Amino acid sequence: MKTFSIAVAMLASLVAAGDFSKSCTDEHVDPATQVLTANCNAGDGKGTVKSTSLDLNQCFTYTGTKIQYSGKGHLGDSCSDCYVYRIEDPVYGPIFGTTRVWLSCSCNGSESQIELGKQPLFSSLGLGNLLTMSSHQILRPCPTSTEL
Numbered sequence: 001m002k003t004f005s006i007a008v009a010m011l012a013s014l015v016a017a018g019d020f021s022k023s024c025t026d027e028h029v030d031p032a033t034q035v036l037t038a039n040c041n042a043g044d045g046k047g048t049v050k051s052t053s054l055d056l057n058q059c060f061t062y063t064g065t066k067i068q069y070s071g072k073g074h075l076g077d078s079c080s081d082c083y084v085y086r087i088e089d090p091v092y093g094p095i096f097g098t099t100r101v102w103l104s105c106s107c108n109g110s111e112s113q114i115e116l117g118k119q120p121l122f123s124s125l126g127l128g129n130l131l132t133m134s135s136h137q138i139l140r141p142c143p144t145s146t147e148l
Helices: 002-016
Strands: 024-030 035-041 049-055 060-062 067-069 079-088 099-107 110-115
Touching (some): 024 079, 024 099, 067 099, 067 110
Antiparallel strands (some): 024 035, 035 049, 060 067, 099 110
């Protein structure tokens, strides 16, 4: 029983670490500027919360079929009416109450979504926590096209 309790505690800490939905609250997109703003834990160990933002036009693009992360950006060329919403994580939600944050936009007349926090594009650049919000990071500008 003790081993099981330790395993559950370790799993819970892994779920919470680097999780945008656990580190940030009050996320919203300004429809006029397409800037995502959230109040996020600054990771200073003092519980400091900072308002931080990310320009969706610099960090995302629409490929004609889906929204994806891109340092080339230009999401606003094809998409508008963007908003964020939360859904229960299908694996950890029932156990830990974990939610996932999604971005949804109207792109060329149809809805398109992307889960914020899943960005393999940035992991090779050491920016893997750009949106997953590790305890030390807050939202920051996307890499430039030359960095990709």
